[in-house]
Amino acid sequence: MPHTAVNVLAGTPPVNLLAVERKATHGGLKKSEARDATMKQWQQRRESATGKRWTQRLVGDLKQWCKRTHGDLSCHLTQLLTGHGCFGTYLHKTGKEATPSCHHCEAADDDAEHTLLHCPAKDAPKEALKAAIGEETLWTGTLMGSMLRDRGSWTAWETFTASVIGEKLQSERERRRQEPASES
């Protein structure tokens, strides 16, 4: 998993920015002001990065994300937000699957975006999620806002990922079991 995504989800600014911040507070700058500067730089750095990665598209405003007062990241939620987990493209890249295709529909590429937005096999849990968070459509730009709105919405996202990612993990395990043993 790229460090940047880990940093973002954990709400921890990159080490080199923290080093600058520490220097500034030793120099007498107030802690809160130094952190504000760090967050601003971190946000700028992300925005100037080329090729917006999945996590970046989901978690746009770092300050808002890091200041949230609710919302622990379950392992399922982390998989959805990073795209690293039981998705075809990731499993294929890491040598665990022969192809990146979706095992739940006809799509040639299964990634977090496919799972969240496009996979027809996930329509039922998606409908339940939309009803729970009061959104008519799901898209990357509103994900963070709806998760941060209140504890109930965060829980709805957790329930959704537990069901969808849980099912994918389960079917991945089934496939592993059916593979002929490579050793012996």
Ligand SMILES: [Zn+2]
């Ligand atoms: Zn699919």
